[in-house]
Amino acid sequence: MDRISNLPDELLVRILSFVPTTKVAVSTSILSKRWEDLWMWLPKLDYGRKDCPVSECERLRSFLDSKLPLHRSPIIESFRLELSNSIIKPENINTWVATALSRSLSELDISLHDDTDPPKFPNILPSDLFTCKSLAILKLAGEILLDVPGGVSLPSLKTLKLQSVRYFNEETLQRLLSNCPVLEDLVVDLREFDEESAGKLTVAVPSLQSLSIYLFYYQDLDGFVIETPALKYFKLMDHNIIGHYVLIEKMPDLIEAYLEVTFTDLKSIFGAITSVKRLSICSEAIKKLDDDVVFNQLEHLEVCICTLFASADQLIELLKATSKLKSLGISFFDQHTPSGMVCWNQPTTVPECILSNLQSFSWSKYRGEPEERDVVVYFLKHARHLETATIKSSESSRVAKSEMLKELELSPRASATCQLMFD
Structure with missing residues (x-):
């Protein structure tokens, strides 16, 4: 320990920056007088x-x-805080954040949890936050009220993640977004049962490159509008069972999209993402x-088996609209329950x-049901340039793996060089 203590302060602070939390870094102050205040030089704080x-x-x-x-x-x-606002007062958090902002803060991450019923949504954010020139990353999650003043200006903000926060009114988010001229990455996760968020969700950001939107089952939303011409990655998880309109402008530079849509008509969405190179989709619509x-x-196309529940004809409809498809995968997306095709x-x-x-x-999660087998056989029979067909069986399958493999191996193949791999 003495040899380490003889190192320069800058190097010791550098070593402390690799410990998992600031609390652990503070605990090193008991090692010796030499270490007592070193943690107070740390540029990254996590509490x-x-x-x-x-x-x-x-x-x-x-x-x-x-x-x-x-x-x-x-x-x-x-500066990262993960707290319970039923114990910590809003004015305390406000003061702490203001202190961090005064030191040319680059990243602010606040996660606030409330176990009271109904939960409170305090305004914990100081007004200085919305004019911070150095702030590049802002992440807010939980029971936080987002009330954006009229003079907002965040010239350096590139990443914004808003998860389950409450918005002061319908204009709050758009006012914030319209004053972030270099914003590149945006995540908007709207709360379930949030009556305050009723209205229109508008995302109009010319500089945006990555956008993720999450809408829950009973989200009281009239609809959403997206104008992001520079977007490269788009993720939409729309499980809202309440009808709403969708208006999305063309995304000519889009590379990858993930769509998990329950009831929303996909026509307007498809019309905006026709330039996409990689698409993952789960929808019965x-x-x-x-x-x-x-x-x-x-x-590259990845299709959740949920998309085939009503009819596999939906997959054929989608394939008819593609002309350069090289790779097709069928699987269950995360947390989706395996079920048979109709x-x-x-x-x-x-x-x-x-x-x-x-x-x-x-x-993936192939169960060997007759409908599934017929789909696989269809592709083996017609794909003339197929190089690999990979089948991964499901643990819940009622058909023996050996029987599944035998059925597929005996099926006709249009490609003489196709390798059938079964797991």
């Missing part, structure tokens, strides 16, 4: 935890009230596509992408 006991939270409040104003680092790169919807850049009507025609371009086909 609290979700399951913090009352006594521990009280000690944390007292510690931050007394020690944070005395922190010696001239620049605080990141695919109907006959408009003739002008053509995915002329799509090379029917499989043998198509009278074969989509051109299957005949001319498809090189890779895979099926």
Whole structure:
């Protein structure tokens, strides 16, 4: 320990920056007089935890009230708080955040949990937050009221994540977004049963490159509008059973999209993402596509088996709109429960992408049901350029693996070089 203590302060602070939390870094002060105040030079501060006991939270409040104003680092790169607002008062958090902002803060991450019923939504954010020139990353989660003033200006903000926060009114989010000129990454996770969020969700950000939107089952929302011409990654999880409109402008630079949509009509969404190269989709709402919807850049398609519940014809409809598809995967997306397909009507025609371009086909959690087998056999029979067909069996299958493999191995294949791999 003496040899380490003889190292320069800058190097010791660097070593402390690798410990998991600031609490652990503070605990090193008991090692010797040499280490007593080193933690106060740390540029990254991480405090609290979700399951913090009352006594521990009280000690944390007292510690931050007394020690944070005395922190010696001239620049605080990141400040993270995970707290319970039933114990910590809003004015305490407001003061702590204001202190961090005064040190050229680059990243602010606050997660606030409330076990009261109904939960409170305090305004814990100081007004200085909305004019911070150095702030590049802002993450807010939980029972936080977001009330954006009229003079907001965040010229350096590139990443914004809003998870289950409450908005002061319908204009709050758009006012914030319209004053973030270099914003690149946005996540909006709207709360379930949040009557305050009723209205229209508008995301109009010319600089945005990544957008993730989560809408829950009973979200009281009139609809959403998206204008993001520079977008490269788009994720939409729309499980809202309440009808709402969708208006999405063209995304000509889109590379990857993930769509998990329960009831919303996909036509308006498909029309905006026709340039996508990688698409993952889970939806039973695919109907006959408009003739002008053509995915002329799509090379990789991942389809959740939920999409095939009503009919596998939906998959064929989607494949007809692709012309360059090289890879097709069928699987259950995260936390989706395996279930059987309803029917499989043998198509009278074969989509051109299957005949001319498809090189890779895979099926995860394959159960060997007749409808599933017929779909796999259909692709093996018609995909002339198929190189690999990978089948991964489901643990819940009622059909023996050996029987599944035998059925598929004996099925006709259009590609003489296709390798059938079974797990």
